[in-house]
Amino acid sequence: MQQVPYGSVDRDKPLLRVPFTWLAVITVCLPLLGLIACVVLALLYHYNDATYTHCEVANYLPSISAAIRLTPERYIWRFSIGLHSAPRFLVAAAYLSFYRGRFPRRLTEQLLSGLTFLLALSENVGLLLLTYVSSTETYSVHKSGFIMFIGSSLFHMLCTCKLWSMIAKYSLSAEEMMSYRQKRLLFLFNGCFCLLALYFYRRHNSYCEAGIYTLFAVFEYLVVLSNMAFHMTAYWDFGGGVRHVNVRSQMRIHLYFFNGA
Numbered sequence: 001m002q003q004v005p006y007g008s009v010d011r012d013k014p015l016l017r018v019p020f021t022w023l024a025v026i027t028v029c030l031p032l033l034g035l036i037a038c039v040v041l042a043l044l045y046h047y048n049d050a051t052y053t054h055c056e057v058a059n060y061l062p063s064i065s066a067a068i069r070l071t072p073e074r075y076i077w078r079f080s081i082g083l084h085s086a087p088r089f090l091v092a093a094a095y096l097s098f099y100r101g102r103f104p105r106r107l108t109e110q111l112l113s114g115l116t117f118l119l120a121l122s123e124n125v126g127l128l129l130l131t132y133v134s135s136t137e138t139y140s141v142h143k144s145g146f147i148m149f150i151g152s153s154l155f156h157m158l159c160t161c162k163l164w165s166m167i168a169k170y171s172l173s174a175e176e177m178m179s180y181r182q183k184r185l186l187f188l189f190n191g192c193f194c195l196l197a198l199y200f201y202r203r204h205n206s207y208c209e210a211g212i213y214t215l216f217a218v219f220e221y222l223v224v225l226s227n228m229a230f231h232m233t234a235y236w237d238f239g240g241g242v243r244h245v246n247v248r249s250q251m252r253i254h255l256y257f258f259n260g261a
Helices: 020-045 064-068 075-100 107-132 139-168 174-207 212-232
Strands: 014-021 240-248 253-257
Touching: 014 020, 020 064, 020 075, 020 212, 064 075, 064 212, 064 253, 075 107, 075 139, 107 139, 139 212, 174 212
Parallel strands: none
Antiparallel strands: 014 240, 240 253
């Protein structure tokens, strides 16, 4: 291995340059492909176990928790989320820097951007918790992770939309305006899907009607998919702002911001 003096300029040259838009797409595609694989495998090879309900009524789709607790589905999901979580922390830090750059002297916006950053971290930690502790292992921990993920996700979306409404008062590029509109729409969709999933979950537990748990599973999928789509709007946010992520020696990651193309 070539030895480079500690103070050498070459030491700080990037080892790998990754377009941020690629990072955003890959980060979202990992859990998306993992979820699709888990649901398909559960339906093909573990249909009875995956669709079983406590009151044994007809059900045609597995919930996400049911799909990811089986084998090998659980390992596929854990592998996908394990790779997905690290870039999520990186993206959260990038957004914090982005918001602080937009509001350098405004205390309220600075505090809101800090809260949004903490909610992004909490959402990611909740996702890791519900992923690596399955419902059949320690249900209370899995449930706490799920609640942490959903709650943090909704409040993160709300705070993000509020920040972008403040940014919109000044100026937005065409890409940023597209992102802002998509964020608002996806937040509304996600909130509606959460309420519908909760309704069908409680209805199933109260009345044990055939097919109701299937509707819960459908809206649970839509909650997760709309959450993924919301995070995918980073593609527009940083398309012309953060051009590359540079991985340097000493295993450090740096984001470079530009004011233009």
